[in-house]
Amino acid sequence: MDRVCIVTGAASGIGRSVLESLLQKGWRVAGVDANARAVKQLGLDCQAQQRLMLQALDVTDEVAVADFVGTVTKRWGRIDGLVNSAGIARERDFFETTAEDFEQILRVNVTGTFLVSREAGRVMAQQKSGAIVNLASVSGIRGNWGRSAYGSSKGAVVVLTQVMAIELAPHGIRVNAVAPGPVETPLVQQLHSKQTRHLWQERVPLHRYSRADEIAAPILFLLDEQVSAYVTGQVLAVDGGFCAAGLLRRPD
Numbered sequence: 001m002d003r004v005c006i007v008t009g010a011a012s013g014i015g016r017s018v019l020e021s022l023l024q025k026g027w028r029v030a031g032v033d034a035n036a037r038a039v040k041q042l043g044l045d046c047q048a049q050q051r052l053m054l055q056a057l058d059v060t061d062e063v064a065v066a067d068f069v070g071t072v073t074k075r076w077g078r079i080d081g082l083v084n085s086a087g088i089a090r091e092r093d094f095f096e097t098t099a100e101d102f103e104q105i106l107r108v109n110v111t112g113t114f115l116v117s118r119e120a121g122r123v124m125a126q127q128k129s130g131a132i133v134n135l136a137s138v139s140g141i142r143g144n145w146g147r148s149a150y151g152s153s154k155g156a157v158v159v160l161t162q163v164m165a166i167e168l169a170p171h172g173i174r175v176n177a178v179a180p181g182p183v184e185t186p187l188v189q190q191l192h193s194k195q196t197r198h199l200w201q202e203r204v205p206l207h208r209y210s211r212a213d214e215i216a217a218p219i220l221f222l223l224d225e226q227v228s229a230y231v232t233g234q235v236l237a238v239d240g241g242f243c244a245a246g247l248l249r250r251p252d
């Protein structure tokens with residue numbers, strides 16, 4: 001039986017890498033993104049059209065999310081996996097962060113993750129099986145300058161992941177999160193200045209940014225029932241050692 005996965009934020013970065021990796025492994029994939037133009041371009045770029053469903057979707061729109069999950073279920077009959085990759089970020093000093101900034105980031109990163117998980121989870125619960133992977137961040141584990149809104153949202157995703165893992169386990173659903181460090185994605189390239197890049201590369205023990213496919217690989221591991229059947233409620237930092245590192249470097 002062909003496995004079915006929903007991927008949010010699928011038009012670029014980590015989400016796109018996950019979508020492409022799933023297609024390569026024979027999954028049927030329903031990809032959504034808020035950027036309608038990017039969704040259209042993704043459809044032109046991808047092969048395996050019979051196993052691919054694409055749609056522009058605002059993950060904070062409760063009615064639209066429910067309708068989309070219903071469409072996926074009607075077309076393919078099941079949902080085996082969900083990757084919540086949709087997210088937004090801004091770097092702003094604490095005093096310069098507005099309530100609007102804070103609320104928008106929380107709404108997309110946290111409420112969006114909750115809404116899609118709830119609707120897809122209902123389908124998985126009927127099947128008594130499924131796997132959900134949320135995108136957290138090292139900014140949700142350790143404090144970073146300029147990340148009051150973003151870090152708070154990703155910290156919330158960490159706790160949401162744990163709560164979901166507990167509540168959905170009786171339904172046969174596993175829930176985990178991946179917490180990337182700095183990744184070479186369009187969003188990060190837009191946000192990180194030359195100075196910021198230097199600081200990240202200095203603090204990360206592997207001294208580089210990751211590629212999107214290096215984040216997609218552990219996500220696929222967590223989706224795969226054959227190799228991660230007993231893994232749930234976990235937050236896997238894929239960060240080049242950032243969370244393990246202290247503030248002091250080895251003396252020259």
